[in-house]
Amino acid sequence: MPFGSNIIMAGTDPKWQKDAADQNFDYMFKLLIIGNSSVGKTSFLFRYADDSFTSAFVSTVGIDFKVKTVFRHEKRVKLQIWDTAGQERYRTITTAYYRGAMGFILMYDITNEESFNSVQDWVTQIKTYSWDNAQVILVGNKCDMEDDRVISFERGKQLADQLGVEFYETSAKENINVKAVFERLVDIICDKMSDSLDTDPTLMAGSGKGQRLTDAPQGPQTGNCNC
């Protein structure tokens, strides 16, 4: 593998030691942004995590992530937000990461009919590969481009109602509703979680501090990662 050497370097990089020490949070939520290619997933994530916007990000290869810690209900919630490649060829790779995701931001582009028509497909993908209690928010992105709009707000809202999910129109470029979407998603997940805590006391033991990260068995394994 051509990039194997890079990974080993990463092992000695001080960066991930910092990451390992960065366990200062009460909950960790894994979120995924999905949707057709070039609807603006990466821009949306950069706007939220770094508050930056560039007109063109390199098309995501496979999957990438960003981390942001927020305060919600006096709790530190660490969000691990996975950004996925929208291309058809990457479906098998990206769906593998649906497992264990607590929330999905399903995105289409209001200037692109096809991306809106694919929403149903994406919902099916979520149903197939994720856990049944994962929360979904439908997002129509690029709402700053009013001149090129082909999907009205009403159509988006109607589809969201039909799917039983919440709906926002956003703009990563103009920073419209980006934070709101994430905050709402975190709230829905918190509500759902406290519901299940009420009904299942045994969950209490399992919902400790970011167990997924601390459970990591060992260091990087170069051999396994040829995805």
Added chain:
Amino acid sequence: MNEEIDDSEFYHEDFTTASSWEILVANMEEIVHQWKSDKQHEKTPSSWDIKSEKLIYMDHNFDFTLYKRTAKECSMSENKPKHVLEEYYDFTLENSNSQDALCLFDWYGLNEFIVCSTAGRIEATNNESKTKILLSALTVLVNNMNLDIPAFVQIQEKWQKVYCGVYCSNGIRTNFDIVHLKRGPHYCQNLTGLLQLFKSKICSPCSIENITVSCKLTYQLQEFENFCNVSKDIINLGSLFKLPLGLTTSPVKTLSLHAVWSCLSEHSVIDSDSQTDFVLMRAQQWHCNVEFEDNLLCLLGDCLSEYLSILNNHNTIYDILGDYATSNTPEMNPLDVLTEPAVPTISSLIGKATKFRPKRRRQRYALIPDETLVTLLYFLFPDAAESGTVPYGVQIEHLPRKYTIINNRDEELNNIKTCNQESLVWRLSLVLSLCLQNFGGLKAFCHLWYEFVQEMRYRWENGIPIPGVSNKMPDLRTCLLNQKLQLLNCCLDRKIAPETQKFASAENSEDEEFFDATDDLDEEKRKEKYSLWDKPVGRLAKFNDLKLIKTGDPLYIPCTQDPVLKTEDQLDEDADMLLKLGSDNEASELRARIMSASLLSDMESFKAANPGAILEDFIRWYSPRDWIEEEELDEYGQKKGSLSDRMKLDNNIWVEMWENSRPVPAHRQKRLFDETTEAEKVLQFLDLRTVSQIVELVIPVLSHASLERVLDEMEYFPMEIPHSQTRAISLLKHVQAISRDSKCDIKRFEIFMQEITALELQISQISFLQSTLNPENIEDEQINNMIVAFVLGRNVNIENKERSIIGARIMELFKLHTQKTFNMAPNELRDRFDQIHPVPAQKEFVLRTDCIRPNLHSCQSPQFLRAILGRNEFRLIGAFSEDTSFF
């Protein structure tokens, strides 16, 4: 300094003249005040509200306890009787509770009382004078506080349940007294004698006329094994499909039938040495209750607890099997004989090398006998035999369910992350449980796993597909073990396939070329264009009539490498590695490079299939949204266009990869997924599991199977199990959680196990009572309700006595019992049964009256005597009242 200390001691000295006894009384008063000011508990799960405090007197510890029935139980509180004994009550239908002192409720019918008893084992109240001291303390307490609650002291040994107590109200004092003997005096064995005793004890100045008498005779049935066959599991092919459920012995310890007469006048009945009116068939009422055995072995619960017991065993199966696993020759592996290996396996070679070792294993180890092992392996691998097995995917016809326990059952149960019921993993978990429970425990468990792993290896080496496992990519919605086997089956598929597939693709491409060559012009052009080293290879199909931008040749979708298959543990490792890189831009780029292996492979395949292609061509196939079309047409009649801005970025990984890629068809590229390595990884994974790890793999499936088993049982059960729906949903939630825990949560599994065992026990008890008391399975709500009440430990009033279905059946059971004890022929019994009355195990009489005491001008006060005449116990429980005023 010393003086100062003396001073402080001096000031702490208590100069009041209070004796320790007075302090005791004061303490008691304080406690009672405290209790009175306490708010009533909003919710108490039991029907009794119990408050307890500790007292110390003369270096002994005492428990000072208030017992009070909760409000909902005593609905009669509005018209409260003047005297506690007038709470009309003879025989309770409630079962006596585990709390010792609650027998005072059973005997006297008291709804509220205080008990002072020694704490711990030491019996400080054995001595009569000590008893008197405590009792007088209580009397002072009751009088001082005008307490309307009877107060008791427990005396003698605790198990004897002997109390004496006092109660004062409206100028009447009642003394409670109990006599407990092994055998009573002969004159107290019947009603006549007891009446005399009662009268002489009251010692009233007037004659006592109006004594009311209540009586309860208790008949008992034991040894239920004689009456009913408890199903014993026999191992056959059919039973392999189900986990065991039920009991191996009778759950019933005693069935008691109580014949009850209430409030008779003493003159209307005769019960003496020679004659009695108290005969079972003439009773006013029949009450019945059932006592169940403790610590019964529930088969399903036992099976789960067996797993729990080996969950902490970190030995490998080789540690446990010892010589067996290493010296086992493949000829002795029964399935090897069945499938007749053409090529010797590695293990067979090793086996031959070690053949000279003395054979001693089968005798030494409690392993599964060959015959059983073959049955079990045929069950797991039905394709190994030609007939007599049950292949996977054969739907078993289900009778319509009688009850719906869980709505959308199929959907809900599909949410459990395990596997299909028609799968190898499911059957494996059943068989492993069977080995663990019935065929020799841990060793048999390991033995079966060993044989299973051997079979997996054998099938991999010989290219035989694994049955009961889909050969699609690992389904992440199933359990890890199932994913591993899916991965192995996929590897097997790819291992078997290459020859045929390669052949097909070669043919395919030839075909296409042949087809293309029909156009002579085209072919010439092609020959010009493609030099020998630049021939198109690895084409799959044309892509939407698109043409390459530079050459105008049709754009072909290339044959690409098969997708990389991973199981969830491998995916987690990948994700962890990606996470550890951090989240800055550099790390992002690094991740993109790590992830780009398949992109590179696709680009190379594309280049090989489309000589002369440029990045724009690739993008049009791979990421069409990054191709911005224009209206203008190019020379080949397709719309012109350009790459999107993001594809035109400098240092763009897509451009860089495209420039670095060479035209190499998929089958000549470095493999992204090497089935041989991956299959070997799976086999190693299976082979090197410790016992604990095997259990962790199996527990989700086992929990799911247990739930299915219990649901099946309840859905086809003759009657509805109490709270079946809420209990089933609770179990379902546990199973869903268990199946998703990445690490086995022992606590959760234990809770699940307890819940399922409790349910299993209740199902078994109900099922046993149904078959015993309702052998003809008559559907009757009343019968069902009664059985449920029995299971909940309640006393049930049998309406219509022997004329009801249950009553008649109980009589029949008594007849059978009599027949057994007297060794009579059935005919003889029929004729003589009416004369042979069953002997009551216990007689109980309650005598009550109101009379003036102690002298002629006293007012009337209630008198009470209960006599319990058991086989090994004689108890008189008295409460005698007298007027406290002088005249």
